[in-house]
Amino acid sequence: KYKDVEPTLKIKEVDGLELVKKFSEQMESMLRRKVEAVESGFFSGSTGNCLILSCCLFHCLHQQFDYYNSLLINEKDENDNYVELGDEFILEPNEHFNNLLVNTTYSDIQLPTNVYNKDPDILNGVYMSEALNPIFVDNFERDPTLTWQYFGSSTGFFRLYPGIKWLPDENGVISFDCRNRGWYIQAATSPKDIVIIVDVSGSMKGLRMTIAKHTIITILDTLGENDFVNIIA
Numbered sequence: 001k002y003k004d005v006e007p008t009l010k011i012k013e014v015d016g017l018e019l020v021k022k023f024s025e026q027m028e029s030m031l032r033r034k035v036e037a038v039e040s041g042f043f044s045g046s047t048g049n050c051l052i053l054s055c056c057l058f059h060c061l062h063q064q065f066d067y068y069n070s071l072l073i074n075e076k077d078e079n080d081n082y083v084e085l086g087d088e089f090i091l092e093p094n095e096h097f098n099n100l101l102v103n104t105t106y107s108d109i110q111l112p113t114n115v116y117n118k119d120p121d122i123l124n125g126v127y128m129s130e131a132l133n134p135i136f137v138d139n140f141e142r143d144p145t146l147t148w149q150y151f152g153s154s155t156g157f158f159r160l161y162p163g164i165k166w167l168p169d170e171n172g173v174i175s176f177d178c179r180n181r182g183w184y185i186q187a188a189t190s191p192k193d194i195v196i197i198v199d200v201s202g203s204m205k206g207l208r209m210t211i212a213k214h215t216i217i218t219i220l221d222t223l224g225e226n227d228f229v230n231i232i233a
């Protein structure tokens with residue numbers, strides 16, 4: 001292969017310092033765009049006016065406000081009507097997102113199965129975070145290297161851009177909870193030092209021990225690289 005292209009090859013002297021400087025400028029520019037994308041979403045989604053408006057409408061939102069639920073979008077009932085919180089949500093394959101079916105003009109909302117999708121706190125939070133939609137779109141248009149943008153709430157809802165159809169597991173359950181993800185936990189809490197003490201006596205045999213192990217594994221899944229933990233039996 002080298003011999004095939006040898007006639008067209010040239011040796012060019014490169015200034016290593018200039019090369020590093022160029023790379024540095026390109027990396028700085030790229031990272032600045034990422035920071036600006038995060039800051040624009042944070043400040044626009046958390047302004048005082050937005051929070052005040054959300055609080056003022058608290059009593060009527062849970063009756064009037066609807067949103068795109070990622071599990072229910074494009075779902076219809078037996079009368080061929082869109083289900084509540086479903087409605088039509090256009091999804092198209094996009095090469096930038098590994099050819100997944102997405103909607104690059106709008107985000108949608110994912111909720112774990114154990115969170116009620118019409119809870120007033122959920123509706124208020126979803127309503128407040130609606131302001132992120134145009135920011136998500138603008139960020140993507142200004143910086144095509146961006147992929148997924150999302151907002152995780154302490155109430156349990158997860159706003160994801162671009163919007164996608166979320167599928168449950170084989171048992172019909174959605175176990176994904178943004179509050180258990182490493183990025184959320186590290187942002188929401190300080191590094192932790194944890195000691196877990198487990199009763200392994202005879203009274204813990206069977207189902208009790210199974211529940212204890214499941215609880216421990218769940219706790220361990222929430223820990224990050226900055227946390228310290230030990231388990232004592």
